[in-house]
Amino acid sequence: MTQRTLADWLSYLEQLHPTAIDMGLERSREVARRLGLGRPAPRVITVTGTNGKGSTCAFLAALLRAQGLKVGVYSSPHLLRYNERVQVEGVEASDQALCEAFAAVEAARGEISLTYFEMGTLAAFWLFQRSALDAVVLEVGLGGRLDAVNLVDADLALVTSIGLDHADWLGDTRESVAFEKAGIFRAGKPALCGDLDPPRPLLEQSEALSAPLFLRGRDFDLAQGQESWHWRGTCRSGQVLELHDLPLLDLPMENAALALQGYALLGLPWQPEVLAAALLGTRVTGRLDRRPVVWRGKSLSLLLDVGHNPHAAEYLASRLESRPVAGRRLAVFGLLADKDLPGVLAPLVGQMDRWAVAPLPTPRSRPAGELQAALTNLHADVSVHETIAAALEAQCEQATPDDEILVFGSFYSVAEALAWLEGRINGE
Numbered sequence: 001m002t003q004r005t006l007a008d009w010l011s012y013l014e015q016l017h018p019t020a021i022d023m024g025l026e027r028s029r030e031v032a033r034r035l036g037l038g039r040p041a042p043r044v045i046t047v048t049g050t051n052g053k054g055s056t057c058a059f060l061a062a063l064l065r066a067q068g069l070k071v072g073v074y075s076s077p078h079l080l081r082y083n084e085r086v087q088v089e090g091v092e093a094s095d096q097a098l099c100e101a102f103a104a105v106e107a108a109r110g111e112i113s114l115t116y117f118e119m120g121t122l123a124a125f126w127l128f129q130r131s132a133l134d135a136v137v138l139e140v141g142l143g144g145r146l147d148a149v150n151l152v153d154a155d156l157a158l159v160t161s162i163g164l165d166h167a168d169w170l171g172d173t174r175e176s177v178a179f180e181k182a183g184i185f186r187a188g189k190p191a192l193c194g195d196l197d198p199p200r201p202l203l204e205q206s207e208a209l210s211a212p213l214f215l216r217g218r219d220f221d222l223a224q225g226q227e228s229w230h231w232r233g234t235c236r237s238g239q240v241l242e243l244h245d246l247p248l249l250d251l252p253m254e255n256a257a258l259a260l261q262g263y264a265l266l267g268l269p270w271q272p273e274v275l276a277a278a279l280l281g282t283r284v285t286g287r288l289d290r291r292p293v294v295w296r297g298k299s300l301s302l303l304l305d306v307g308h309n310p311h312a313a314e315y316l317a318s319r320l321e322s323r324p325v326a327g328r329r330l331a332v333f334g335l336l337a338d339k340d341l342p343g344v345l346a347p348l349v350g351q352m353d354r355w356a357v358a359p360l361p362t363p364r365s366r367p368a369g370e371l372q373a374a375l376t377n378l379h380a381d382v383s384v385h386e387t388i389a390a391a392l393e394a395q396c397e398q399a400t401p402d403d404e405i406l407v408f409g410s411f412y413s414v415a416e417a418l419a420w421l422e423g424r425i426n427g428e
Contacts, residue, residue: 005095163311194216
């Protein structure tokens with residue numbers, strides 16, 4: 001039999017389970033038992049939250065790797081290649097390694113049906129367990145309590161923020177979302193929350209488990225100045241730790257502060273200059289991601305951001321306001337149908353001089369006509385295009401070097417823009 005390529009495997013996984021999302025741990029737990037999967041590394045850190053998971057995971061991995069630790073990171077979704085989801089020492093898993101992992105999970109599952117995400121999560125754990133890692137950082141896919149990542153007992157459980165998203169699965173209140181996300185907490189193990197207003201269920205879960213809870217604004221915090229920022233937190237023994245005059249970051253410093261508090265609880269060396277350099281060097285594709293592009297002789301500036309809910313839009317708006325541009329801001333925008341369109345537009349509509357909207361390459365896309373109608377009702381200047389790439393080219397056509405083009409609204413939007421950029425670099 002011909003061996004499956006990675007593309008073959010991914011196509012197969014998409015058709016394996018009757019529904020794309022099927023919350024619950026029973027199926028995954030049994031397959032993990034059959035695979036002999038235990039803890040993927042001596043140190044396990046699990047990260048959940050409505051926004052900020054990706055950058056928090058990246059900051060944590062950078063801080064750990066700066067101490068010479070061998071680190072694995074599991075994240076989702078990917079932008080251009082599935083390989084992005086599984087990284088060891090900052091390097092994406094190869095096609096061959098992923099195919100071997102999928103084959104192992106497939107052989108073990110037998111009659112048990114698994115979703116695309118469950119297969120991918122077990123495959124990542126299988127690879128990590130064979131990589132002799134010192135630590136793994138695991139990003140929850142959806143919620144926490146019933147997410148496949150939650151199979152592993154974490155030494156540290158981090159909640160970045162709590163907002164409304166995925167209401168069909170997590171409920172339509174912050175309390176219900178908090179309950180699901182607090183499901184990653186473990187008895188006696190530290191739990192951290194970066195949300196300044198954590199709902200009661202999160203606090204109750206930490207109390208019920210006797211899990212020491214570290215809250216931003218109480219146990220750790222940050223203060224931002226014009227040219228630097230400062231961090232205060234708590235070490236394992238309860239003593240206060242501080243870092244002063246840290247360089248400003250492009251990624252959210254709230255998430256860096258949360259990652260620092262997590263690091264401080266691991267009992268690893270505390271070297272301010274090493275920690276500051278690790279944070280400053282952290283990059284996450286598609287999150288406040290600035291890219292230059294030359295379009296017909298013009299040097300233009302793109303800003304890519306995967307923000308797709310009101311909380312992310314509000315944060316993005318605050319960052320744009322703090323960094324004015326000499327010219328105009330031109331938006332390229334697409335959104336999934338199940339997202340809060342008014343809530344996403346409200347913080348940003350006043351900061352954009354012109355919008356170019358397009359459908360996303362998925363049946364879940366909101367029609368471009370609906371985006372146009374919503375923006376027209378808000379008195380925005382808007383044009384409609386067939387694809388995100390076409391919308392981006394239209395904005396490049398009219399942009400000047402003083403302008404900034406913002407591509408946002410979905411992982412799909414940013415993926416299309418990255419593919420377009422990659423094509424230009426490769427001369428397509």
